[in-house]
Amino acid sequence: MDATADTSASPAADPTGTLDEALQRLHASGPERLGRLTNHAPMAVEALAAHGRAGAVHRWLELYAPKLEEYPSAVETITDANWREALGDPRRAADWIAYFAREVGERPWRDVLAAWWPLLLPGMYGGSTHPVIRVGHAVRTLLTTPETEPRVTELAHGLGYWAARHHPATGIALLPGGASSAADALDSVQPIADRADGGFPARLGRVAGLPAWAATVTDPDEAHRGLAELVRAATHRYATHGHGEETMLVHASTAPNAVLRALPALPRALWAPSLHAAWTASAAVTAMYAPNTPVAYTAPGTFAPEEVFERALAHGDEHVIKFADTALDVGDERALASALRAIEISEPLV
Incomplete structure (x- = not known):
């Protein structure tokens, strides 16, 4: 079914409130389904609105609706005193979302993001990197459109999902190498063993070493340039390597791009650590899913x-x-x- 029957939408930012309506609708659903798969709808509708396709949002949601599940049950209130014991517990998703909803209700969302970013960043690999991607979409909207209640609440949902799925990547050695560019560094990533076995967490556990690209970057502006370079390289690479796993290899690009989108809302001191974490995510996804052999690809024409x-x-x-x-x-x-x-x-x- 074609989700784009309406071609009258303006490329301007969504002035109709359609995004707010969609987010309010989606905030009644959980951040996951089937106990492990991510609810992508908030991210997708944000992308549609950002590209002037608000008129297609509700039609697309009708197609996606069978994948939505009810909002999870709360377990126990998370506070500033007990949050550490709940970090990384997916059963506490509702508790974490409620915690961040209170946080953004009491102080500016940028302050909440800046306080929690360094705490959550080491665990951006949980949920197959979807939580940080959801946060990146939410931040883009808040930076480029009016700060409505549903849009601020969406950030709370993203941060809560991230905290619930917080999962560090441990035991990964940084391997010396001569790659000067992100593209060369991605090319030098060694595939993990047994790539046909296991889901994202199991495969991540088999990533033993990654090239030490950009490991010495400390300057914020250089970190920003490095992130943009990484996103570009991973996006280009998909054309010839995406067949290794057409869905999961998308995240080699979208995860670091989410981090890049968040940088303008973060203190500059957090930019270099953000580059390092994003590189680990992109390179690890490459190691986990890239094919043995690339294929040549020529686009079927030139398109705007x-x-x-x-x-x-x-x-x-x-x-x-x-x-x-x-x-x-x-x-x-x-x-x-x-x-x-x-x-x-x-x-x-x-």
């Missing part, structure tokens, strides 16, 4: 960014939409070709 996004929306898959959103951030022809490749090899939402 808005045409590529229209094709992604017509396809409907949530990962395809979010990857196209990142590809448009990168903005060059190779990135757009990668988005077209994702459309080609992914199952559509029907």
Whole structure:
């Protein structure tokens, strides 16, 4: 089914409140389904609104609605005194979301984000990196549109999901190497053993070493440039390597892009640590899912960014939409070709 029958939407920011309506609707659903799969709808509808496709939001949600589950039950109130024992416990998702809803209700959202970012950043690998991606979408909206209650609440949901799924990547050695660019460093990532076995957490546990790219970066501006370079390199790489796992390899781009989107709202002292964590995420996903052999790919023509996004929306898959959103951030022809490749090899939402 085509989710894009309406072609009248303006490319301007959503002035109609459609995003707020969608977020309010989605905040009655849990952040996951089937006990382990992420609810991607808040991220996807934010991307649609950001690219002037608010008119397609509710139609797309109707297609996605069967994947939504009820909001989880609360267990125990999280406080400033007991939060450590709840960190990384997915059973406490509702408790964490309630905690952050109180936090953003009592002080500016930027202050909450800055206080919790260094605490959550080491665990950005939980939930297959989806929690930080959800936070990145929420921050983009808050930085570029009015700070409405549903949009601030969406940040609370993202941070709460991140805290509940907080999962550090431990035991990964930084391997010396000569890669000077992010693209070369991704090319030098060694695949893990037994790539056909296990889900994201099990595979992450088998990542023993990653190239030490950008490990010495401390300057905030250099960190910002490095993150942009990493997002561009990982996005380009998908065109020739995405067939290794068409869905999971999207996260090699979208996770660091979420971090990049959050940087303007964070103290500059947090930018370099953010680059290092994002590199670990992108490189680890590459090690976990990349194919043995790349394939040549030529896009079926040259398309404007808005045409590529229209094709992604017509396809409907949530990962395809979010990857196209990142590809448009990168903005060059190779990135757009990668988005077209994702459309080609992914199952559509029907």
